[in-house]
Amino acid sequence: MSTVIEIVKAHLVANGFDGLVCGAAECGCELADLAPCCENISECKPAYRHDDPDGEPGDWIMSTSKTLPEAGE
DSSP states (O other), X not given: OXXXXXXXXXXXXXXXXXXXXXXXXXXXXXXXXXXXXXXXXXXXXXXXEEEOTTSOTTOEEEESSSSOOOTXX
16 A cells, blocks of 8 residues: 555656745755654645756745746745
8 A cells, every 4th residue: 555655756757846935934855755754744745856046056946937037036
């Protein structure tokens, strides 16, 4: 039997998403480390990974937008 996290991950993969993002908590996670917070993920939304336009090289962000967000967003 699958866990909720496994079901969510399968949905994300099947629909081309890279992970989850939660705007209220200002956090995001990738498929490889889905829901590491062990918190309630009911507020999370499917997301795409982008290089962080405001961060250091190698920093990344998760966004509900498939296109790279503008700096400061």
